[in-house]
Amino acid sequence: MTIEIPQAFWLYFTFFALLFLDGIWCMLATRNMVRVLIGIEILMKSVTFFLIVAGFLAGRMALAQALVITVIVIEVVVVVVIAGVILGFFRKRDSLDVSNTREMKG
Amino acid sequence: MSDLLLLVPFAAVVLLNLLPKRARAAGTWIAFAVLALEAAAAFAERFGYAGEPAWSPLGAVFGFHVAPDGLSGLLLLCAGLVGITALLVAQKTLRETRERFFFANLVLVALVGINGIAMVRDLFSLYVFVEVTAVATFILVALDSFTEGRGTEALEGAWKYILLSVIASVLMLLAVAFLLLSAGDTSLEAARGALAARDPLAWIAIALFLCGLFVKGALVPFHGWLADAYTAAPAPVSVFMAGIVTKASGIFALLRIASSTLNGATPGREILLVVGAVTILVGAFLALSQKNMKRMLAYSSVSQMGYIALALGGDLRLGILAAGLHFFNHAISKAQLFTNAAAIERELGTLDMDQMGGLGSRMPVTAGTSAVATLSIAGLPPLAGFWSKLLIVLALWNVGEYGFAVVAVLASLVTLAYFLSLQRRVFFGKRDERWAAVRETTPGLWVPAVALALVTIALGVGFPFALEILLGGGA
Amino acid sequence: MIWFTVLLVLLVLAALWASMASALLRATLALALTSALLAVVLFAFGATLAAVLELSVCAGLITVVLVSVTSLTQPRSLKEQAADRKRRLRRFWPLPFVLIAAGVGLSFVKVPVDIVMRLPAGDGDVRTVLWSLRQLDLFGQILILLAGVFGVLVLFRKEAK
Structure with a gap:
């Protein structure tokens, strides 16, 4: 499989920005914890994409790849920890909604 | 030798988990030993491990690219002292052996992260170690949320902390990508070069990374998570977080970046000044209106972190020295105040300051030590906090930022106001008859508080001598 | 060139689906699709090892975690979702339009910084x-x-x- 890769920074930046915007929106516009987690994941996808693009344009593919591998490992652990928090919250509250169960006052 | 700072705590974690289940209570002693070594290593640095690693057999196997310096030594000492305090507090406040065991393990994991932050010279590795520390801390905040009778506050505190941390991570990774585009490498050396060459991409990179660190260090406008996480976390975790985690992963990384890349150049300097001043004021006024003791201490932390950002915006050489000192003083005093809070919570079962009063005669040691720490943070001579604030004001004055210097001085008055209000509400005034039977807390909680208060006093009184050592260490 | 752009458009569409899908399970699967597409993109860039890891770990492992969380919280969360549907719609309907506007807007912007593609030197x-x-x-x-x-x-x- 050979795909011709364009060498245009702005093209990639546009797509990165769209993914990023989508992730942020998904994270902020919902009250369901699982959806927030999905938003976080979309954000991480956008960053992974941008790191590889940066490595490609800078001619440091191997370095960028090494960084991305580390990022993916960290991402998994963070997701597992978040999942644990969500499940714990659900077991105590029987709800996935963060906003209407606030026990803390400012 | 600097490799050992990463490998020894790691080996200790492995060792802890090889212990048979019955011997787990002994695991804490291993953690104590590691933390004591950590504090000792801060002084060993003076005898030249920065040169390394020709004689180190491990250096040949583990080619970690780390470079400790005077600033690292400061962080190591803080981490050692605060870690020991947190472990002592854990012995008296966490009920189950299982929780204490996990606490010791996670503190050690976070410690490796902190040591990494202290020594790395690479933007991406810095991110990795900040993340290691953060993940260990997420779990610590939620540590006792499954024991009976606990609500979901701890989980909610952890949740907020995680969300803000993820946003910080994303910003830092973007910074790494921009630096890669600009300089083709991720080391701080490369960043410095690209910044000197006035590459706009490098400026974007550093600005994004600083934003990420502002979130981690809970500077205004990113301070929302801190009070919830500190208040909801179990007592020893608040001590550990307030004393070292937030400081290392936000503030120390900020210090490192400012000292090794910024060179006091303009856009970065102004951002630090404004963010610092706003943080000081917002944090101080939020602290003024709190009822919960831990929440007040948390907002006070926010406010004091503003001083460090402000110092970095001043005269660079003096600013870094002042910031480093303030960092150390505040870490020690805040760890001590959270220990005091743990003692009060253990004896009274509440942290609501409106229900307290007149505890001074019942808990004289707690009252005395907390007075030392609060006065030091408020900047009264001859305590340690006075000197670091003086240096911060000087660092601002030297470069002609008179307005910000005045803000720094005036905000000290607000600090004094909320801390006096804390003292008055908790230790003076009329005592509720509910607390008639309250006695001084166990030695397990007041001994570390006294030790930390002595550090504050000693550093304050012997300040010229301490400054000599610090300057000699090349800070 | 055109195929690569189409691939990137698909990637964004999959991410959009993941954030808009009304059923959590479907959103999770859409996220797995996003990961898989990203793996293809990484592969096209020549980052083969990272692509494999993205496919196995993100599209695989994380999906498993998310699906288990979703199904463990299912009965209650379904009710919550039904109650929440109207509000979700109100909050999410602008998203596709915002994305389209942002995409069009950004493609008209002249690049403010000049980025020169460097030759892939001996990076190893x-x-x-x-x-x-x-x-x-x-x-x-x-x-x-x-x-x-x-x-x-x-x-x-x-x-x-």
């Missing part, structure tokens, strides 16, 4: 880079996995009786 193999230059990051990976193990032990625990 990713395995060599990871094992010899980025050992510290590998160590960090081991540590964070260790922290993750403790996370599972602490957080996935049944309530004490």
Whole structure:
């Protein structure tokens, strides 16, 4: 499989920005914890994409790849920890909604 | 030798988990030993491990690219002292052996992260170690949320902390990508070069990374998570977080970046000044209106972190020295105040300051030590906090930022106001008859508080001598 | 060139689906699709090792975690979702339009900074880079996995009786 890769920074930046915007929106516009987690994941996808693009344009593919591998490992652990928090919250509250169960006052 | 700072705590974690289940209570002693070594290593640095690693057999196997310096030594000492305090507090406040065991393990994991932050010279590795520390801390905040009778506050505190941390991570990774585009490498050396060459991409990179660190260090406008996480976390975790985690992963990384890349150049300097001043004021006024003791201490932390950002915006050489000192003083005093809070919570079962009063005669040691720490943070001579604030004001004055210097001085008055209000509400005034039977807390909680208060006093009184050592260490 | 752009458009569409889908399970699967598409993109860039990891770990492992969370919280959360549908719609309907507007807007912007593609110099193999230059990051990976193990032990625990 050979795909011709364009060498245009702005093209990639546009797509990165769209993914990023989508992730942020998904994270902020919902009250369901699982959806927030999905938003976080979309954000991480956008960053992974941008790191590889940066490595490609800078001619440091191997370095960028090494960084991305580390990022993916960290991402998994963070997701597992978040999942644990969500499940714990659900077991105590029987709800996935963060906003209407606030026990803390400012 | 600097490799050992990463490998020894790691080996200790492995060792802890090889212990048979019955011997787990002994695991804490291993953690104590590691933390004591950590504090000792801060002084060993003076005898030249920065040169390394020709004689180190491990250096040949583990080619970690780390470079400790005077600033690292400061962080190591803080981490050692605060870690020991947190472990002592854990012995008296966490009920189950299982929780204490996990606490010791996670503190050690976070410690490796902190040591990494202290020594790395690479933007991406810095991110990795900040993340290691953060993940260990997420779990610590939620540590006792499954024991009976606990609500979901701890989980909610952890949740907020995680969300803000993820946003910080994303910003830092973007910074790494921009630096890669600009300089083709991720080391701080490369960043410095690209910044000197006035590459706009490098400026974007550093600005994004600083934003990420502002979130981690809970500077205004990113301070929302801190009070919830500190208040909801179990007592020893608040001590550990307030004393070292937030400081290392936000503030120390900020210090490192400012000292090794910024060179006091303009856009970065102004951002630090404004963010610092706003943080000081917002944090101080939020602290003024709190009822919960831990929440007040948390907002006070926010406010004091503003001083460090402000110092970095001043005269660079003096600013870094002042910031480093303030960092150390505040870490020690805040760890001590959270220990005091743990003692009060253990004896009274509440942290609501409106229900307290007149505890001074019942808990004289707690009252005395907390007075030392609060006065030091408020900047009264001859305590340690006075000197670091003086240096911060000087660092601002030297470069002609008179307005910000005045803000720094005036905000000290607000600090004094909320801390006096804390003292008055908790230790003076009329005592509720509910607390008639309250006695001084166990030695397990007041001994570390006294030790930390002595550090504050000693550093304050012997300040010229301490400054000599610090300057000699090349800070 | 055109195929690559189409691939990127698909990637964004999959992410959009993941954030808009009304059923959580479907959103999770859309996220897996996003990961898989990203893996293809990484592969096209020549980052084969990262692509494999993205496919197996993100599209595989994380999806498993998310699906289990969704199904463990299912009966209650379904009710919540039904009650929440109207409000979700109100909050999410602008998103596609915002994305389209942003995409069109950005494609008209002239690039403010000039980025010159550098020749892929002797950058070396990713395995060599990871094992010899980025050992510290590998160590960090081991540590964070260790922290993750403790996370599972602490957080996935049944309530004490």
